[in-house]
Amino acid sequence: MKLDEPVTGGPCWTELGTTDLEAAGRFYAELFGWRLERDPRQEAGGYTIAHLGDAAVAALTPLYQESQPVAWNVSFAVADADAAVRLVVEAGGKALVGPMDVFDVGRFAVALDPGGAAFQLWQARTFRGAGLLNAPGSLGWVELMTRDPARSRDFYTTVFGWTVNASEHYTQWGVAGADFGGMITMDDKSPPEVPPHWLPYFAAEDVDASAATTTAAGGAALMEPTTMPGGRRIAVLRDPQGAVFGVYRSGDEG
Template sequence: MKFDKPVIGGPCWTELGTSDLEGAKRFYTELFGWRPETDPRQEAGGYTVAHLGDAAVAALSPLYQETQPVAWNVSFAVADADDAARRVAEAGGTVVLGPMDVFDAGRFAVALDPAGAAFQLWQARGFQGAGLFNAPGTLGWVELATREPDRARDFYTTVFGWSANASQWYTQWAVGGEDFGGMADMGDRFPPEVPAHWMPYFAVADVDATAEVAREAGGDVVVAPASVPDGPRIAVLRDPQGAAFGVHRAGEEG
């Protein structure tokens, strides 16, 4: 990402919904050096914030609904969650939860784009989002995989005001002229049962070494480390509970 703090319209937070919270804590602590802190309040439902130093960088939480998949989710910062939810619906998306207040931290909603990719809206109050981006172990990029790239481009530029810089193979999203993520056409590269989805990429010092640590910690390497032409070195990994995420070499944020 070209910015180093949450900005309106850009990704501000990422959180994992997992079937094994304690296992996820162990895995990501070993992989990224995170320090997880679980909110002790009963009404928080086990929500756990991962830190690097003093900075909150991501969250891990139990699954709150039977239909909720094990997956990483991406939140985008908005000035007004209710207004953003209205724009989502008007642009052809669906709001599936909220908007609702989260203690005094902010206002939150979960939405689906027209192709079914889930994402979250976050109106900050006491909590702005990640305190660190692009450093090893923190969020550095977000990517939408979809079978309907033209429809997605229209939807997200309408809802968030993003610009889209498209090549033959890839589209890069930007807010205020600052790139923060991309979009890939799923085509026939994904099994038909895999839905459209957003996926976070975390910066790491060494992609190859991180992939090996993930494997040794019980995860899988879905896409082996490779260098993108004129781009970063990346890999796609899967944690022991089945959640996929990407890693890229720090300093190569797109």
């Protein structure tokens, strides 16, 4: 990721919805060295923020609805959540939640793109989002898995004004040319029951060690540590509760 802080249009936060907040917290604390702080307010519903040092880097939450999957979710920064939701709908997406105020920290919404991938919108007030990006244990890349790349490209460039850096094999998203993520087409090899989705990647000092820690804890390596063309080393992992995320070797930012 070429962004070192949250900017309008770019990814600013990621949060995990999980069935076992305590177990997930222990797992990610071991994996990334996170320090977890649960919001004590009853109306916060158990919302727990993960820190590296003093920097907030991610959040863990219980599942708030029976239909909610165990999954990592990606938030994108917007200047006006209400206006952004209107753009989402006009471009063929759907609004699922909000926009709604979250205490005094910001305004929040959940949406679906035309292919069915969920994402979140965040209008910052007192909380901008992640205080650290690209460092080991923090968010460093986001990737859209979709079955309709052409429509996805039209949708996200319309809603967020993203720049597109496309090669024969891979499409990268950017804000004013600063790439922060990419897009992969889900083909016939993708299980039909897996919906389109956004996948966060976290920086790691050692991708192989991260995969070993995950499998030892009862998770799985869905894609074993692999060195990609250009030297980037990555893996796709599933935590013990079933949430999928990626890791890449710190210093290999796109």
